[in-house]
Amino acid sequence: MTDLALEKTAAAAPHRASPALLGIGALLIVAYGVLPLVASEYLFDAILTPFLALALAGLGLNILTGYAGQVSLGSSAFMAVGAYAAYNLALRLPGVPFLVDILLAGLVAAAVGLLFGLPSLRLRGFYLAVSTLAAQFFVQWVFNKVGWFSNNSPSGIVTVPPLSVAGLPLDSSAGRYLFALGVVTAVTLAVWRLVESPTGRALVALRDHETAARVIGIPVLRVKLLAFAVSSFIIGVAGVLWAFAYLRTVEPAGFNLDRSFQILFIVIIGGLASLRGAFLGAALIVVFPLLLSRLGEALLGGLFDSGVLEMSQRIVLGLLIVTFLIAEPAGLAALLDRLWNRAWNWISGRFRRTG
Amino acid sequence: MSRPNTRTLSLRAALLGALLGTAALLPAAAQADEQYFPLQSYRVGPYAAGGTGFFGGFIDYLTLVNTRDGGVNGVKLTWDECETQYEVERGVECYKRQKNRPGVAAWNPLSVGIAYAMIDDVGRDKVPLITVNHGRTDSTDGRVFKYVFPLLLNPYSESSGIVNYIGTREGGLEKLKGKKIVVLYHGSPYGKETIPIYQLLAEKYGFSVEQVEVPHPGNEQQSQWLSIRRTKPDYVVLRGWGVMNPVALKTAQKVGFPADRIIGNVWSNSEEDVIPAGDAAKGYTAITTQASGADYPVLQEIAKTVYGAGKGNLDDKKRIGSVYHNLGIVNGILNVEAVRIAQDKFGKRTLTGDEVRWGFEHLRLDPARVEALGAKGLFHSINVSVANHEGEGRVTFQQWDGAKWKVVSDWIAPDWALLRPIIEKSSLAYAAEHGIQVRDPAAEDASN
Numbered sequence: 001m002t003d004l005a006l007e008k009t010a011a012a013a014p015h016r017a018s019p020a021l022l023g024i025g026a027l028l029i030v031a032y033g034v035l036p037l038v039a040s041e042y043l044f045d046a047i048l049t050p051f052l053a054l055a056l057a058g059l060g061l062n063i064l065t066g067y068a069g070q071v072s073l074g075s076s077a078f079m080a081v082g083a084y085a086a087y088n089l090a091l092r093l094p095g096v097p098f099l100v101d102i103l104l105a106g107l108v109a110a111a112v113g114l115l116f117g118l119p120s121l122r123l124r125g126f127y128l129a130v131s132t133l134a135a136q137f138f139v140q141w142v143f144n145k146v147g148w149f150s151n152n153s154p155s156g157i158v159t160v161p162p163l164s165v166a167g168l169p170l171d172s173s174a175g176r177y178l179f180a181l182g183v184v185t186a187v188t189l190a191v192w193r194l195v196e197s198p199t200g201r202a203l204v205a206l207r208d209h210e211t212a213a214r215v216i217g218i219p220v221l222r223v224k225l226l227a228f229a230v231s232s233f234i235i236g237v238a239g240v241l242w243a244f245a246y247l248r249t250v251e252p253a254g255f256n257l258d259r260s261f262q263i264l265f266i267v268i269i270g271g272l273a274s275l276r277g278a279f280l281g282a283a284l285i286v287v288f289p290l291l292l293s294r295l296g297e298a299l300l301g302g303l304f305d306s307g308v309l310e311m312s313q314r315i316v317l318g319l320l321i322v323t324f325l326i327a328e329p330a331g332l333a334a335l336l337d338r339l340w341n342r343a344w345n346w347i348s349g350r351f352r353r354t355g
Numbered sequence: 356m357s358r359p360n361t362r363t364l365s366l367r368a369a370l371l372g373a374l375l376g377t378a379a380l381l382p383a384a385a386q387a388d389e390q391y392f393p394l395q396s397y398r399v400g401p402y403a404a405g406g407t408g409f410f411g412g413f414i415d416y417l418t419l420v421n422t423r424d425g426g427v428n429g430v431k432l433t434w435d436e437c438e439t440q441y442e443v444e445r446g447v448e449c450y451k452r453q454k455n456r457p458g459v460a461a462w463n464p465l466s467v468g469i470a471y472a473m474i475d476d477v478g479r480d481k482v483p484l485i486t487v488n489h490g491r492t493d494s495t496d497g498r499v500f501k502y503v504f505p506l507l508l509n510p511y512s513e514s515s516g517i518v519n520y521i522g523t524r525e526g527g528l529e530k531l532k533g534k535k536i537v538v539l540y541h542g543s544p545y546g547k548e549t550i551p552i553y554q555l556l557a558e559k560y561g562f563s564v565e566q567v568e569v570p571h572p573g574n575e576q577q578s579q580w581l582s583i584r585r586t587k588p589d590y591v592v593l594r595g596w597g598v599m600n601p602v603a604l605k606t607a608q609k610v611g612f613p614a615d616r617i618i619g620n621v622w623s624n625s626e627e628d629v630i631p632a633g634d635a636a637k638g639y640t641a642i643t644t645q646a647s648g649a650d651y652p653v654l655q656e657i658a659k660t661v662y663g664a665g666k667g668n669l670d671d672k673k674r675i676g677s678v679y680h681n682l683g684i685v686n687g688i689l690n691v692e693a694v695r696i697a698q699d700k701f702g703k704r705t706l707t708g709d710e711v712r713w714g715f716e717h718l719r720l721d722p723a724r725v726e727a728l729g730a731k732g733l734f735h736s737i738n739v740s741v742a743n744h745e746g747e748g749r750v751t752f753q754q755w756d757g758a759k760w761k762v763v764s765d766w767i768a769p770d771w772a773l774l775r776p777i778i779e780k781s782s783l784a785y786a787a788e789h790g791i792q793v794r795d796p797a798a799e800d801a802s803n
Contacts, residue, residue, distance in 0.1 A: 042455065046448040144542065154492060154551070154781065155510075156544020157471045161788065247443060249471040251544060254443055290448065293438070307398030307407070310438040 031181055036174045044173035045246070051286045052180040053241040058266035058278030059191055060234030065264070066272035067195060068227035069207025070120050071128055074135030075235050076259035077116075081139060082109040082236025083243035083250050084149050090161055091151055098165055102183065105240050106233040112139070113232020120224050124210075136260055143252040150250070157251040160244050176245040183241060187234055192275060194230070203227055204273070235263075269321060271331025280332040284324075289317060388705055390427065390694055392417065392434040393453035395464040400440035401597060404627040405679050409465050410436065411668040412683020413690075418661050418668070419653075420691055427694050428703040433458075443468040454480060458705045461485050461690055461715070467545065470503075477502045482708030483693075483715050487686045488621050488644055492548070496782035497716065497744035498794040502708075504715050506689055507644045507737060507748030508769075511778065513621055514552040515769035516750040517642055518560065521590055521618065523764065532561035537583050539603060540594040542570040545622075549594065552774070559773065573599025580606045593619045593641075600628035601636070608635035615640065615754070625678040629755045637757045642750050645685040645734045647760045649676030652729030653684065678760070685734050692728070693718045716741050735766040741796035747771065 039048065061075050086105035089096060096104075116135040120128050143149050150158045162171045163179060170179045194200050202223050205213040214220050243250045262285060270281025292313045300309060328335035394413065397406035417432045426432055435456075437449035446469030450462070461483045464470055470486045474494075477484040484503045486494070492509045494500035508516070521536070522528035538553050540546035550566055557564040565586060567579050573595065580603075583591060591612065593603050600623045607617060619628070619641030626647075629636035649658060654676055661667050662675065674680055697706050697714025706714070718739040725731055739746035749766035786793050 042451040046451040050444060144544065144547075147547075150544075153544075154548050155467060155471075156547060157468060157491075159471060159474065159785075159789075247447065247472050248475055249443070249468070251443075251468055251471070253468065253543065307403065307438070310399045310440070 028185070032178070036178060039174070039177075041173045044177045047287060047290065049173075049177050049180050049241075049246045051282050052177070052184045053238050053246050054263065054266060054286060055279045055282035056184050056187060056241060057235050057238035057263045058270060058282050059188060059275065060231045060238060061263050062267050062270075062273065062275075062278050063191065063195075063203070063234065064227050064231035065267055066274065066277070067200065067203040067207065068224065068231075070117075070224065070227060071125065072132040072231070073129050073257070073260050073264065074116060074132035074139075075263040076255040076257070077135045077139035078109045078113055078232045078235040079239030079242060079259065080143060080250075080252065080255035081112045081232075082106060082239030083255070084143060085109065085236070086240040086244060087158060087160055087250055088149065088151075098163070102237060102240050106237045109236020109239070110229040110233040113228045113235075114225055117225050117228025117232075120228065121221055133257075136257055140252050140255060143255075157249055159249050163244050180241045180245040183237060187237060188275065191234070195275070199223070199226070207273075265321075269324060269331060271333030274331065274333040276336075277331050277333040280336070284332065288320070289313065292316060388426075388430045389433050389458050390430050390460045390705055390711075391456050391458040392432065392460055392690065393449070393456070393462060394434050394436045395439045395446050395449045395453075395462070395466075395469060396436045397439050397441045397466070398436075399438060400442075402441045405625070406441070406465070407669070408625070408674060408677055408679025409683040409686070411674070412680040412685075413463065413687045414668040414683075415657050415661050415680075416653075416684045416687025416691070418666050419657050420687075422660055422664070422666070423656065427691060428698055430694075430698070430703060430705060432691070439464070439466065439469060441466050441468075443472050447472050450476060454482070459708055460694055460706070460711045461708070463487070463686060463690070465489070467491070474500070474503060480708065481712070483712040485686070485690065485715070487689065488682065493778050493781035493785060495743065495745040495778050497739075497741050498796060499782040499786045499791055500744065501794065502712055504739070504744045504746075506715075506718075506739070506744075506746055507685075507734070508621065508750065509745050509778075510548050511552050511774045512745065512748070512769035512771065513642060513750070514549045515556060515771075515774060516767055517592055517618055517620065518553075518556045519767050519769060520642070520750075520752050520764055522560070523767070528560055534562040534590070535586065535588040536562055536564050536590045536592060537586060537588040538564060538566045538592045538594060539576075539579060539583070540566060540568055541573060541596045541599055542568045543596070545596065546594055552777075553592075555773070555777075569595070569599055569603070571599075572597060574602050576602055576606045580610045580612065583607075583612060584610045589616065591617045593617055593623045595619070595623040595628070601630075601632035604629065604632035604635045604639055614638040618642070618752075624753070626674075626760075627679075634757070636755050638754065640752050640754045640763060641760075643678060643753055643760075644748050644750055645678075645681045646732055646751060646762050647676055647678045647681050647753065651731070651733045653688070653733065654681070656729060657684070681733060685730070688728055688730060688734075689718065689720075689737065692720060715739060716744075718746065732762075741794060741799050745771075 057075060057079060061072060064070050064072055082105045085108040086101050089101040089104055090098065116132060119131040123131055150156050162169065163176055164170055165179065170176055202218045205218055206220060206223050210220060266278060266281035266285050269284055271277030296309045296313055324332065324335065328338065394410055396410040397403060414434065417434060420427060421432055437453055439445040439449055446464055446466060450473055459482050462473065462477065463485045467489055470484060470490050473484055478501065482502065485506055486504065487506045488508045490505035490509065491503065492511050494503035494505050495509050522531050525531060525534065553564050553566060567582065569576055569579055593600065595603055604614060607614060614636060615638035617639050619639065621642055624641035624643050629639060658675055662672060669675060669680065693714035694706065694711055696717050697710045700713065701710045716739055718737055720737050722736050725734065725736055735749035737746040737748055749768055751762055751766050752764040753760035754763045783793065
């Protein structure tokens, strides 16, 4: 699929105009115009906002893993860096507008990402994955150990200040959702520009064949570090959304290895090197367990206790993921493409026959 | 990735549709005169032992009240469970899901992380949040945290209670002077929370304290215990969690530190903490707010009425009367009595969350009332007020004899007066940070 992605990037440029843009437009109208009016607090706080934060984290990791081919198991560490940085900025520099805080928090995460990206200059594949694991453990340990980061809160869990942008309070569920949506839209747009740019192609070249990339004059070291920095920046911003828009509390335990794996799975299940993939993967990871658990409870709630139900849901979820991946190893994005094409051929075939 | 999105749209629409569809499957609105307890329980995951015991006990008591008394003054108690696995995000999702059912009495997540994530919301939704024996220490100050109740014991009181107990064992608090205590704590925010409190107590009573961290999960403690052997402390306080507890006891035995000089805290006090340590746990003593055992009248009734009718919640009947089960039962008593007290004021009907909050703020169970509830000896008493959401819970200490816990102390009162200024400093800072108006208890009591 690697060559394919390259081709697609190049080939897609001319005809990305009408239907795709229309689709995005419709999606944005629903997300900005319709959902805030009709959705319930449950939909916002339990589904949409965590979906947006995780999708953004997936997008960030996709740059590093999907586009540039560097495996990382430290994503949730960078989320934690973003979240704690934003908390401390908001706490210690009260005059600074929150949007600037987010940018700065992203930059702090990018700096930490650069630091832990350095081994990538020497290591690749599994070895790199193991060294990013160090980031995961180190960052969590530091936030646990150094009380300053959590303002010496006795329990080590901090409550973030209420969200407000430019004096406009966004503390309601809908407000926090819209805020997250705005940030995700802006970052996604920027990432889209990036991957379509020569830099984006340099990332793909690096992934597909490092030596070849070097030969055609791509500054491999710089591009690698850039991938780490940009990816950590975005994941850091996702951490800010996680802490400020979703949970409104920050604790080191919330950013553990499980979360890193979750983000990696989002990218793999959704589709590597695909912007849609991050969103599809996040949708699956966030929504699917909830759907299953609601369904399980509604159908069998009276018969079994919640522990048994939960266990069986895990089995079902695992089976489904395996099925998805067997059906389409390139992820949900590719699976949908295929289904769409098939449907389209069928429809157009019909039309041709009748016409 | 460049030809998206009509498909993404249709997928999202489909997901949304499916979601709304399942939402419609939710139980319809409750009938009149029911009081609903949403349970964010955890029966799966690393903390399942605590979760099954606690929520089992809670449900058993609610079942007892329903079958024996037909509810509280005729108002039936209902509940349902939402599995959190002790994870914050799942707890939040459960909160948003369960709060839509009418007649919510109180929330009891038994998880600090989940409780923290709910503090804003319970204030907005005006429903009490109960964190029995744990939780955010400064929420003891009900003037700031109107809807949060760390009933019976917060982490600070726990530390003070442990030191007071060591004092009684030495023959008086003044005998603590010159003694040496090591606190072995779990390397987590929870474990570190009481570091300044032990320092404070050490200064006050003149003992020296050394606080040693065990990194999570704590299944290797050789170096910590070797250093403890060098220090030769008079007591070791075990502030553990999960697997760290039995490993501590076993390693102590290996380095020759006597188990009866190890004092466990509230999360190191259960059967699940000592049984895996086998022989090494014999003589180990731990703090508790609720004695264990199944001899108390209320437990006898649960065994007869609830388990006798096959309606018990625990799978393993041997766990009846265990530490977590009894904590769940005591928590059930506190919740039910708060509803009863609120009903006396507002009427015998389904109450709003805010009315139940009033009930918790007037939850006063003296030893006589506790005896009438069949819980004499199970727990001592509680005295909650607007300003004090902890309620002056007493603690007792139990020693593990190799087969069961045996109470070895009186009911001990922590030094609340010493701790109150620290709590208020923190709660007032929170109030300032979040723009909360500090309540005036005298005025509230006058208006009620």
